[in-house]
Amino acid sequence: MAAVELRHVSKIFGSKTTVDDISLTLPDGQLTVLVGPSGCGKTTTLRMIAGLEAVSHGSIHFDGEDVTGGEPRTRDVSMVFQNYALYPHLTVQDNLAFPVLARGGKRADAIRRAREAAEMLGLTELLQRKPGQLSGGQQQRVAIGRAVVREPRVFLFDEPLSNLDARLRVEMRSEILRLQRQLGVTAVYVTHDQEEAMTMSDSMVVMDGGTIAQQGSPREVYAAPATTFVAGFVGSPRMNLIAGRVVGGVFESRWGRVPMGAADQEGSLGVRPELVRLVGADHNESSRARNDPGAGAGAAARVELVELLGPRAIVSLNADGERLIAVVEARDLSGIHEGSLVDVDFASAGLHFFEAGGQRLLTT
Numbered sequence: 001m002a003a004v005e006l007r008h009v010s011k012i013f014g015s016k017t018t019v020d021d022i023s024l025t026l027p028d029g030q031l032t033v034l035v036g037p038s039g040c041g042k043t044t045t046l047r048m049i050a051g052l053e054a055v056s057h058g059s060i061h062f063d064g065e066d067v068t069g070g071e072p073r074t075r076d077v078s079m080v081f082q083n084y085a086l087y088p089h090l091t092v093q094d095n096l097a098f099p100v101l102a103r104g105g106k107r108a109d110a111i112r113r114a115r116e117a118a119e120m121l122g123l124t125e126l127l128q129r130k131p132g133q134l135s136g137g138q139q140q141r142v143a144i145g146r147a148v149v150r151e152p153r154v155f156l157f158d159e160p161l162s163n164l165d166a167r168l169r170v171e172m173r174s175e176i177l178r179l180q181r182q183l184g185v186t187a188v189y190v191t192h193d194q195e196e197a198m199t200m201s202d203s204m205v206v207m208d209g210g211t212i213a214q215q216g217s218p219r220e221v222y223a224a225p226a227t228t229f230v231a232g233f234v235g236s237p238r239m240n241l242i243a244g245r246v247v248g249g250v251f252e253s254r255w256g257r258v259p260m261g262a263a264d265q266e267g268s269l270g271v272r273p274e275l276v277r278l279v280g281a282d283h284n285e286s287s288r289a290r291n292d293p294g295a296g297a298g299a300a301a302r303v304e305l306v307e308l309l310g311p312r313a314i315v316s317l318n319a320d321g322e323r324l325i326a327v328v329e330a331r332d333l334s335g336i337h338e339g340s341l342v343d344v345d346f347a348s349a350g351l352h353f354f355e356a357g358g359q360r361l362l363t364t
Contacts (some may be wrong), residue, residue, distance in 0.1 A: 001063040001186050003028040004049060009058035011044050018044045020057070020210040022335050028204070031180050031187040036207035036233070042190045043158055049188060050156050051075050062153060078147035080157040083161055085138045086131040092118070092142050095128040099150040110149075117145040120179065133194040133238070137168040144176065146182070154182070156188040160194070167191075173188075173200055194234050197224065206230050223350075228358040231270045235335035237314055237325045240276070241354070242269040251353065254322045255344060257300040262361055270352035270360075276326035278315065279343040280335020300343045306338055317344065 004026040011019040026032045034042040035245040047053040049060060051072035059068045067075050076100070076134050096114035101107065118124045121141045131139055133347050140160060147155055157176070161169045176198050180187050191197055197204045198218045206213045206221060207230075214251065216228040225231035231239040244253030244267070251260040258269060301317040313333055317324040324344065328336070338341055351364040 001028050001088065001184065003064075004186060004188070005061040006045070006049070006066075007047070007059045007061065008328075009048060009060065010056045011041070011053060012056040018032050018210055019048070022203060022210075022212050023058075024212070024215070026186065026188060026194060027185045030202040031177065031189060031199040031200060033189045033191060033201035033204045034207060035191055035194055035204055037311060038209040041208050041210040042192075046079075046156055046158055046188060046190045050077050050079050052079075061123060062070060073182070075157055075220050076143045076153045077159065078150045078152040078154075080140075080143050080147050080160045081108045082159045082161075083285050084131070084143045084163075086139060086146075087141055088131050091128050091130055092123060092134070095131070096127075096145050096149050097141055099146055103150075113151075114145075114295050115278075117148045118181070120148065136164050137172060137294050140164065140172055141175070144179065148179070153186065153209060157187065157189040159191055160189075161191075161193075169196070172197075176200070195236060198234070206233065208233075217346045223353065224360070224363060225270070226360055228268060228270070231352065231354070231360075235264045235272065235326065237273045239352075240269075240273065240324050242271065242322075242324075244269060246353070254299065254319055254344075258346060258351065260351075260362075260364070262353050267361070268354045270354060271324075271346050272350065273314070273325045275329040275347040275350050276324060277345045278317075278326055278328060278332075278336055279345075280333075280340060300341055303336060303338055306333065306336065317342070319344075333343070 006022060006024040008021050008023055009019060010017060010021050034045060036042050044053060049054050051070060055068050059066055093114050096117055097110035098115055100110035107127045118127055121142055123145060126138060150159050161172050164172060173196055201218055204218055204221055205215045208229050214221055221234055223232060228241055232241060242253045242255055244251050246260050246264055247260045249261060251258045299319055301319040303315060304317040307314040308330060311330055312329050313328055315326040315328060317326060351363055353361050355361050
């Protein structure tokens, strides 16, 4: 296993800087997720760690050893791709054994390790099948097993679940997390799916435009987003960002007035949907509203859409063309339906104020 460190690393393709002077420490034995939209530089960063892309500037270190100029095979990493990369003419057992044999290992040892990995991943009954006889989830398990058999210092995952359907993605992310915990191996996982990042990572690194927008635990990034980009990217539904202005210690917007201990300036109020409180036409308050005096925003809005998701609902609101999203308990929907008018308030704690440039200044 290895701790991985990137020191002022950049990658330039022609005139385009894809990764711009990033520094990261990826602790030994932890699962770090690089997350961000397409084109943010996360996969390029992973490929530089693997040695598949040359570093333009900066250096990469494994346990303090500079591996920047080293070939991929000298770094002792295993990479799992989204397209599985299995050999179609080989059985599952031979696909699993291949990394050991390719490094000059004995066949008996390779088969033993292949069977151990198959048992870990629930593949024992499939060892004599070929990839074309497997489902997508089974093929991805084989790809992960092949990485396990190699016993690398670092596991690298490049969007490994993007080709699977929603149900299988949930199953496989739990499987990957269980395996990483069992082996105690350092892992770096790339995804564009913030839900995967939130549920899987010890540490998540949010990337934007080739730079690091924020790094921290999932709880830290969700509770205290550093910028409006992070606030809008992390969380589902995304955070409401309300344009307005602080005047005399009060944030003023179309959605009302909220006390805010910032100097007079323009900016945005960040409100998670679960912190939006609604009172329906029959004056039924949500259970959250009954336990919190609220921020006193005080605005009326029309309900455009109610999406019921089991025990909770996503409510889309419109006030003179400005939209807001709320998440409420399903039991609190009395008087709240499409077309109804509701009063809107915000919880008194957990609101964020971002200055005009997008940086978070304070949280209530």
